[in-house]
Amino acid sequence: MTRRRPWWKTAIGIVLTAFMLFPVYWMVNVSLTDAGDLRRSDPSWFPSAPTFDGYTAALADQLPSLGTSLLIGLGCIALTVVIAAPAGYALAILNLRGGRSLNFLLLVAQMVPAVVMAMGFYAIYVRLGLLNTVWGLIVADSTIAVPFGVLLYSTFMMGIPRELIHAARMDGAGAWRTFTQVVLPVSRNSTLTVSLFAFLWAWSDFIFASTLNRSGEFIPITLGIYQYIGNNTTQWNAIMATAVVASLPAAILLVVAQRYVAAGVTAGAVKD
């Protein structure tokens, strides 16, 4: 790294990034454009006369669905962590019998298309009366995150020094105390990564929302946008304003937790 870092590479990097992020810019641009100007055949490249009409309309219509999505995201985090963390502990530290087969099942589970799960859940929920409920959607959304969470936890816990576990045992801690007092605190970063993805996936889910919660009283934001497009194809500024608002959690998490995002993407795919 003693070589000089050339500026021209930074310049190319900025151009490439700008090109890549153009659709995101365009979403913001359209969200600030007056509805009348959207119908021009040469759209303007900058919000020369920015208006917040789109946002006013979006917030008036979509505020409840933002709340619903927030609730579903948080419920999904809780369910995922409660199930995945102990399972990771059993796999990585307690040497669960048949652990290899379980790992294999979890890998296979991640390959099942969401549309298949959606049909299965629909068939079950019809009978149980769980269609169009927030709880039903939390459970369905968690199926995206739980296998990922278990694999992430067990990979991390595998690396916890055995001496730490033994020391706790020597002090007379049972398996449960070792788990809550030693393993969980040490695995804090894994919990953050798992929570982050559980939230983002639940927040972004469209397939489960559009199948299991089609006529619910409380619809999540993704379905809100979809219905908005259907009912309201003239007001693309309001649709894009809703899209901008729906993107905020991702943007915030990327800024404050970029490390955990990158850790989650590479987990399972790249081994050190």
Next chain:
Amino acid sequence: MTTTSATVSERASGGSAADSSSAAPARPRRRRRVAHAARRWTAFGFAAPLLAYLLVFYAYPLWRNIDLSVHDYNVRAFVQGNAEFVGFDKFVEVFTADSFPTALLNTAVFTLVSIAFQYGIGLALAVFFHSSFRLSGVLRALFLVPWLLPLIVSSSTWAWMLNSDHGIINSVLEAFGGSQINWLTSPDTALTAVIIANIWLGIPFNLVILYAGLQNIPSEVYEAAALDGVTPWQRFWRITFPLLRSVSGITLLLGFIYTLKVVDVIWVMTTGGPGDASLTLSVWSYREAFGTGQPDFSPAAAIGNLLIVIALVFGFVHLRLQRNGDKS
């Protein structure tokens, strides 16, 4: 598996037990066996929520899905639960449907073209960002944005950008003397349009994984190559690319499995249309079950089961590759 757990439990039972076992071998061994069984049940106890969860929320929905595909379910039978058993009739119905060859071909084109471009562009960007320059970290983080946005947000943005009359893409094309393209409404371009959007969505994932793979290549390899005076071109093809082989395999297979599942992007942009022009197997399954006013769950479930089989076949290839990678 059993040997490792035995040694671990031996170590875990602490120094005192190990000492006494050398003095009096018979009794502690039994005690150890009891402790071993107890530890097994403890491990099972911690995994029990997951096992119950997998049974109720994975195995059971999948079972219901198979059940749907071998019965003739309509909405009434759905509620009453008295659908007629029809064996493989629904599968035959799917395989002989007019949409089947189209959907199969579209699925192949959609997945293969998408992952080829995602991988190629992702790899080029990973190599570019790996040469760390000022701001490279920040710019790399920004590249993650498309991957983190809800798919419905990205797909509706692309739908508006590709709009025939008011979209920015046609506006740019026309400024350069091109003519208007009906991206989403013409059968000739609908599949291309959704592929473009899907490539854009997949680049960040490929970039991040391949970048991590590049970081695992020891810098000594490059230093040795630099002493031998290789050109950057040779350095890429003779060193970087071969050393990325296992990471590349995994990236491509994960990309394949993800792309096979895609519904949201296509559904929001074209609903598989016009006609069947951008219909893939996943979208077809979704359309049959939930996309029309009249849900037709049995053929949809049959298509779904076909998708699982395809995903599993490639999944096994993935696991085989991973295992071979471990050996080497």
